[in-house]
Amino acid sequence: MVESIRRTTRREREQLIAAAGWNLFDLKAEDVTIDLLTDSGTGAMSQEQWASMMRGDESYAGSRSFGRLQESVRDVFGFEHVLPVHQGRAAEHLYFGMLLEEGGIVVSNGHFDTTRAHVEITGTEAIDLPCRENSDPRTLAPFKGNIDLERLGLLLSGPDGMRVRALVMTLTNNTGGGQPVSMANLAAASRMAREHGIPVVLDIARFAENSWFVKEREQGWATKSVAEIALATMAHGDVALMSAKKDGLVNIGGLVLTRDALLHERLGQRSIVFEGFPTYGGLAGRDIDALATGLREVLDEQYLSYRVGQVAHMADRIEAAGVPTLRPAGGHAVYVDAGSLLSHIPPSQFPAQALGCALYVEGGVRGVEIGSNMMGRDPITGENRHPDIELLRLAVPRRTYTHTQLETVADALAGIALRPEKVSGLDMTYEAPVLRHFTAKFRPLTTARKH
Ligand code: F0G
Numbered sequence: 001m002v003e004s005i006r007r008t009t010r011r012e013r014e015q016l017i018a019a020a021g022w023n024l025f026d027l028k029a030e031d032v033t034i035d036l037l038t039d040s041g042t043g044a045m046s047q048e049q050w051a052s053m054m055r056g057d058e059s060y061a062g063s064r065s066f067g068r069l070q071e072s073v074r075d076v077f078g079f080e081h082v083l084p085v086h087q088g089r090a091a092e093h094l095y096f097g098m099l100l101e102e103g104g105i106v107v108s109n110g111h112f113d114t115t116r117a118h119v120e121i122t123g124t125e126a127i128d129l130p131c132r133e134n135s136d137p138r139t140l141a142p143f144k145g146n147i148d149l150e151r152l153g154l155l156l157s158g159p160d161g162m163r164v165r166a167l168v169m170t171l172t173n174n175t176g177g178g179q180p181v182s183m184a185n186l187a188a189a190s191r192m193a194r195e196h197g198i199p200v201v202l203d204i205a206r207f208a209e210n211s212w213f214v215k216e217r218e219q220g221w222a223t224k225s226v227a228e229i230a231l232a233t234m235a236h237g238d239v240a241l242m243s244a245k246k247d248g249l250v251n252i253g254g255l256v257l258t259r260d261a262l263l264h265e266r267l268g269q270r271s272i273v274f275e276g277f278p279t280y281g282g283l284a285g286r287d288i289d290a291l292a293t294g295l296r297e298v299l300d301e302q303y304l305s306y307r308v309g310q311v312a313h314m315a316d317r318i319e320a321a322g323v324p325t326l327r328p329a330g331g332h333a334v335y336v337d338a339g340s341l342l343s344h345i346p347p348s349q350f351p352a353q354a355l356g357c358a359l360y361v362e363g364g365v366r367g368v369e370i371g372s373n374m375m376g377r378d379p380i381t382g383e384n385r386h387p388d389i390e391l392l393r394l395a396v397p398r399r400t401y402t403h404t405q406l407e408t409v410a411d412a413l414a415g416i417a418l419r420p421e422k423v424s425g426l427d428m429t430y431e432a433p434v435l436r437h438f439t440a441k442f443r444p445l446t447t448a449r450k451h
Pocket of ligand 1: 205244395
């Protein structure tokens with residue numbers, strides 16, 4: 001499918017962002033030229049997937065489309081049991097809502113926001129133990145998504161070890177910059193958890209991109225196919241949760257994969273309450289059929305090489321323009337270091353949000369702030385929280401934009417980098433009590449305060 005893109009003038013964009021209260025979520029998609037808000041559900045489906053949509057079987061129970069999904073899941077992941085759900089957070093809801101109760105701990109290389117929310121909502125503590133290299137945005141380490149094995153070992157064998165209910169390995173680590181996890185790190189972490197009788201949960205939203213990085217970067221895997229690497233990856237997990245909106249190459253859908261028949265049955269009962277009968281789980285048969293096809297297609301190495309290369313190419317162009325980014329580029333997104341580029345704007349004036357708005361005005365590009373706006377307030381003190389690095393994430397939809405289009409994003413950032421001091425900080429004029437970044441409103445401070 002192709003879709004025409006509306007072009008706007010700078011004057012129009014200045015008015016549109018003001019009308020949206022300097023919140024990029026409040027823009028109409030048609031007013032955005034290049035939309036890098038997320039890579040979730042925003043990709044283009046293939047002709048084979050559209051053919052799958054046409055043959056979708058809408059039977060309430062036991063549809064042929066579900067049968068095709070089971071076959072794909074067994075071939076691609078090696079998991080015996082599959083429950084389709086409407087998206088990733090529904091998978092988290094079904095599984096963590098059943099597994100967890102107050103007082104426990106879930107440990108991870110990096111919980112994604114919704115994963116953290118589903119863990120914390122049960123009264124469980126969500127602990128992130130990213131590897132050391134992850135904290136330095138400039139280090140070119142190959143697997144910055146890894147978990148810190150030393151700290152994991154200390155936690156498991158320490159006084160809190162008895163409280164750990166699950167190990168969650170997020171592949172790739174979205175919160176940590178879309179960085180991959182190595183097979184060696186995954187294997188070691190999984191072994192440690194299993195020795196303590198703790199289930200290993202894989203968040204496989206971007207499993208194909210992670211497998212591609214293992215092939216490219218990890219010793220001993222270059223001669224294996226991505227399909228083989230994906231299967232080897234899954235062997236380290238007891239359960240896998242997937243937002244299929246990423247590497248499922250579909251616009252909606254998710255999966256809960258298990259090896260244990262009893263666990264599958266119990267989750268299926270929860271699915272009937274929250275999602276739907278276990279063979280459709282909140283999806284239409286046609287969506288399930290397109291997913292069955294997408295899971296196989298995403299293993300195409302030419303596609304993966306192009307996709308990951310496209311993101312890296314955009315990151316290199318942005319760096320060449322003197323705009324610092326989190327290095328190396330992630331699999332699905334470039335994370336721009338807004339705090340460094342706009343060093344005249346203090347964290348209290350939301351530099352990454354300000355950069356997001358400036359990039360929209362400059363080039364009609366929409367990214368998403370991962371900084372002080374998203375961090376929100378400390379629930380106890382009510383103070384604004386500030387992250388170590390103020391980031392603007394530019395997530396690239398799959399099979400959607402050309403290299404040239406992404407180069408224009410780099411060019412727009414280059415335009416801002418010529419005179420960064422022209423961008424002013426923002427004052428927050430409205431915020432909701434939870435997840436404020438979706439609906440917050442701002443007002444530009446005409447003269448950025450020096451600090
Ligand atoms: N896990 C990871 C690693 C994710 O990146 C996401 C979503 C989810 C789980 C939740 O899945 O959206 O289908 O309910 N990430 C999107 C993003 C929203 O923009 O990074 P969902």
